Amino acid sequence: MALISPSRRLRRTPFSDGVEAAGVKAYTVYNRMLLPTVFESVEADYRHLKTHVQVWDVAVERQVELRGPDAGRLMQMLTPRDLRGMLPGQCYYVPIVDETGGMLNDPVALKLSEERWWISIADSDLLLWVKGIANGYRLDVLVDEPDVSPLAVQGPKADDLVARVFGDAVRDIRFFRFGWFQFEGRDIIVARSGYSKQGGFEIYVEGSDLGMPLWEALFDQGADLQVRAGCPNGIERIEGGLLSYGNDMTDDNTPHECGLGRFCDTQTAIGCIGRDALLRVAKEGPVQQIRPLAIAGEAVPGCDRAWPIYGGGERVGQVTSAAWSPDFDTNVAIGMVRMTHWTPGTMLEVETPDGMRAAKVQAQFWL
Amino acid sequence: MALISPSRRLRRTPFSDGVEAAGVKAYTVYNRMLLPTVFESVEADYRHLKTHVQVWDVAVERQVELRGPDAGRLMQMLTPRDLRGMLPGQCYYVPIVDETGGMLNDPVALKLSEERWWISIADSDLLLWVKGIANGYRLDVLVDEPDVSPLAVQGPKADDLVARVFGDAVRDIRFFRFGWFQFEGRDIIVARSGYSKQGGFEIYVEGSDLGMPLWEALFDQGADLQVRAGCPNGIERIEGGLLSYGNDMTDDNTPHECGLGRFCDTQTAIGCIGRDALLRVAKEGPVQQIRPLAIAGEAVPGCDRAWPIYGGGERVGQVTSAAWSPDFDTNVAIGMVRMTHWTPGTMLEVETPDGMRAAKVQAQFWL
Numbered sequence: 001m002a003l004i005s006p007s008r009r010l011r012r013t014p015f016s017d018g019v020e021a022a023g024v025k026a027y028t029v030y031n032r033m034l035l036p037t038v039f040e041s042v043e044a045d046y047r048h049l050k051t052h053v054q055v056w057d058v059a060v061e062r063q064v065e066l067r068g069p070d071a072g073r074l075m076q077m078l079t080p081r082d083l084r085g086m087l088p089g090q091c092y093y094v095p096i097v098d099e100t101g102g103m104l105n106d107p108v109a110l111k112l113s114e115e116r117w118w119i120s121i122a123d124s125d126l127l128l129w130v131k132g133i134a135n136g137y138r139l140d141v142l143v144d145e146p147d148v149s150p151l152a153v154q155g156p157k158a159d160d161l162v163a164r165v166f167g168d169a170v171r172d173i174r175f176f177r178f179g180w181f182q183f184e185g186r187d188i189i190v191a192r193s194g195y196s197k198q199g200g201f202e203i204y205v206e207g208s209d210l211g212m213p214l215w216e217a218l219f220d221q222g223a224d225l226q227v228r229a230g231c232p233n234g235i236e237r238i239e240g241g242l243l244s245y246g247n248d249m250t251d252d253n254t255p256h257e258c259g260l261g262r263f264c265d266t267q268t269a270i271g272c273i274g275r276d277a278l279l280r281v282a283k284e285g286p287v288q289q290i291r292p293l294a295i296a297g298e299a300v301p302g303c304d305r306a307w308p309i310y311g312g313g314e315r316v317g318q319v320t321s322a323a324w325s326p327d328f329d330t331n332v333a334i335g336m337v338r339m340t341h342w343t344p345g346t347m348l349e350v351e352t353p354d355g356m357r358a359a360k361v362q363a364q365f366w367l
Numbered sequence: 368m369a370l371i372s373p374s375r376r377l378r379r380t381p382f383s384d385g386v387e388a389a390g391v392k393a394y395t396v397y398n399r400m401l402l403p404t405v406f407e408s409v410e411a412d413y414r415h416l417k418t419h420v421q422v423w424d425v426a427v428e429r430q431v432e433l434r435g436p437d438a439g440r441l442m443q444m445l446t447p448r449d450l451r452g453m454l455p456g457q458c459y460y461v462p463i464v465d466e467t468g469g470m471l472n473d474p475v476a477l478k479l480s481e482e483r484w485w486i487s488i489a490d491s492d493l494l495l496w497v498k499g500i501a502n503g504y505r506l507d508v509l510v511d512e513p514d515v516s517p518l519a520v521q522g523p524k525a526d527d528l529v530a531r532v533f534g535d536a537v538r539d540i541r542f543f544r545f546g547w548f549q550f551e552g553r554d555i556i557v558a559r560s561g562y563s564k565q566g567g568f569e570i571y572v573e574g575s576d577l578g579m580p581l582w583e584a585l586f587d588q589g590a591d592l593q594v595r596a597g598c599p600n601g602i603e604r605i606e607g608g609l610l611s612y613g614n615d616m617t618d619d620n621t622p623h624e625c626g627l628g629r630f631c632d633t634q635t636a637i638g639c640i641g642r643d644a645l646l647r648v649a650k651e652g653p654v655q656q657i658r659p660l661a662i663a664g665e666a667v668p669g670c671d672r673a674w675p676i677y678g679g680g681e682r683v684g685q686v687t688s689a690a691w692s693p694d695f696d697t698n699v700a701i702g703m704v705r706m707t708h709w710t711p712g713t714m715l716e717v718e719t720p721d722g723m724r725a726a727k728v729q730a731q732f733w734l
Contacts, residue, residue, distance in 0.1 A: 001370040001371060001372065001373065002370070002371055002391065002392070002393055002394050003368040003369070003370060003371065003392060003393040003394070003405075004368060004369055004370065004371040004393065004394060004395065004396075005368065005393045005394065005395045005404040005405065005601075005669070006368065006669045006670075006671035007395060007611075007613075007614055007669070007670065007671060007688075008613070008614045008670060008671060008672055008673060008687050008688070009395070009397075009490060009611065009612075009613030009614045010395065010396065010671075012671065012672055024369065025369070025370060026369055026370035026371065026372045027369050027370070027371060027372065028371065028372045028374060028376070028377065028396075029371075029377065029395075029396035029399075030376075032396075032490065032491075032613060037372040038370075038372065098498060098502075099502055104495065123376060123399065124399075124492055124495065125491055125492035125495055126495070128471065128491065128492055128493070128495040128496035128499065129495035129496070129498065129499045130499070131465060131496065131499065132495065132496045132497070132498065132499020132500045132502070132503060133499045133502065133503050134503075135465075135466055135499070135500065135503060135640065136499060136500050136501075136502060136503010136504045137503045234372075244374075244376065245376075246374075246375070246376030246399060247374055247375045247376045273502065302372070302373040302374070303373075303374065303375060304373035304374060304375060304377075304379065305375055305379055306375060320375050321374075321375070
C-alpha cells in the first residue's frame, strides 16, 4: 500500500484524535474526508466486530439537510422510492437518480419532520446535485451540509454499550428508526442502523465539540465489553451484501442493475426526476445485475480496479469488490453480471491480478 | 503518514501503470481518483521541476463537458466571469459560484466551439451541480464526464519535450490558449497551462487507450532532457500563489475573499446564478482575504488542518497551506486573514502543531 499525503482538503473529523490514539493503520478517502480502514488488521478487526462491539468514525457520512416548505417535495424529486408513507422518526434507504435513472448516491434519508430531512450520503457530492435542483426548480427550501458527524456503534454488544451511555430506552429503537436522546444536556439522534450486519446504532453527533466527549464516554463505559475502535470492514460488508457506491455501482448503473428495484416505485413516486427513464427500465428489466460470487482458490489481493468476468470465453461482467472470508472459507465477491450468466450456480472465470480464477454465482450473500 | 487502502472507488488513471513504474511514494485523493504527491522526495521533486522537465498524471482534473445549443448560456450561468469575449481555442480560469456567491470549484474552462465546452475541474463533483442546473432550468444541453485525462508537462524544458512529440508548432501556443495536435493519428488538445509557475503544457488525452502510449513517447523522447515523472509540488505551488480548492478555500468563501475579484464581472456577466450575491460583495468588499505569509523558524510540518492565526491576542484568520521553501529560506504559506490584519508587513502569530510561530503578511507571493 502507498502512503497518503496529509492536507486540509482531506478533512479530519470530530473523532480523528480518538482514531489516531487508537492506532489507526490505514485510511481511505470518502467525501473528501478521512475514513479509517484498518486498526489491528482487516482479519482481526473482522473477528472482533463479529464478537464484541466497535465504535466507528463514520463522519464521512456527511448530511445533506433539506429545510423548508418544499423539503418533502424536493426529497421525492430525488428518489424513485415512494415516500408518502414515511413518518418522522423513520430512516429509508433511498437510491438517488438523475434524469436518466443513473445512480448518483445510495444514502439513508432521515425524516426529522415534514419540513426537515437529513440525507446521510455515500461517496459523492450529492449536496451539489440537490442544490442545483432546488435552485433550478425555484423550490422554497434551504439545502446545506450541517455540522453533523455520525458515529456508529456496531457488533453483538452494541445494545449494551449504547444503553449505558444513552439509557435503556435505546433498546426499544426498531430497525431503521431513530429517536432523540440526551448526552451532556444536548439532544442527539440515535438510529438503529449501520454499515454492518452485526447490529447496532448510528449516532448523529450534531456539533463537532460533542465528538470527543461522546467517543470517550463510549470507551469509558465499554471496557468490560471489550469495546475497540473499528471501521466498516471489507470482509464483513461483502459477506453481508452491503453495496458500496463508487465500488459496486456508479452513475452508469440504474437501481435495477444494483438489485434495488424494490425501492423504485415508478407508478407512485410522482415527481421523481428519473421516473420516466426508470419506468422504461422497470418494464424491460435490467440486462445486467449485481450478484454474489464465490471466487475459488487462495485469498485474492485487494480489488483496486474492476476485474473482468468471462463466461464461455466472452466478457459477461466484472467483479468490483472481493475479499477472503475466514468464516466461509472462500473468496467472497460482488460483481455485475449479464443476464445470460447470472443464474445461481453458473460457473464463470474472473481475471484477477494473480491470474484467471474459477467463480460461481451464488443464490444469496453469506448472511 | 498513514497508508491508503486500495479500492475501485479510488479510481486509477490511464497513466497509473507509468506512475507506479516510476516509483510513486505517496498519493492524495482528488475527485475520487489517485493523484501522486511524491516520487523521490517533495524537496528533490521541487528542485528537479525547477531545473528540468516533468510529466504529471493530472487525470484527476476531470472534465465536465457541455454540449448543445445552450452550452454557452449554461457556462455563463455558472461563473461571474464575463465570457462574451472568449474565443474557441481559449482557456479561462473561472470561479464557479452558487446562488450565495460561495465557491463551488475554481476550474479552467476550455471553449472548443460555441456549442462545446470542457470544464477542467478542481476537487469537487462539479458535474452534479452543472447537471442539476441544466435539468432545473430545462436547458438544451448534454452534460457529461467524457473519457478525457489531462497529462501535464511542466518545467523549463517543457517546450523542447512537447515539441519533440507534437512538432514545433506547439512552441507558438500562447499562454492559456490551446490547439489540436496529432498523436498516433488522433487529434489531441494541447494547452499552454498547468499547476506550476515553471511553464509547460496540459495535454487533454481523449481516450484512455492513448494514455500509456503518450506517457511512453514523452519518456522516450526526453531521456537527454532528464525528464522524470512528477506531480503538483506542494512547495512550488505555494511559492507561486497557486490556490488549492478544498485547502485554501471552500464553499464558505466568495471569489473576492480568494483574491479572485478580478474574475467577477458582476455588471456584465448576465445570467450568472450567484450574481446578485456577488454584486453585494463587490460593493462592500470582503472582510477577509487570502494572503501570502512567511512563517518564521524551522520547517513546519504538513498542514493537515487549518492553523489559527492571531493578531494582538485575537483570532484573525487561519493558515491553510504551508511548506518550507529551500529557495526562499523560509516557510511559505497561504492564509485567510481579516482586513484589520492583512496589510503587508503586519506581524501575526500562527498556532502550528509545533507551537506558536511568528508570521509576516507578504506583499506578494514568491514568484
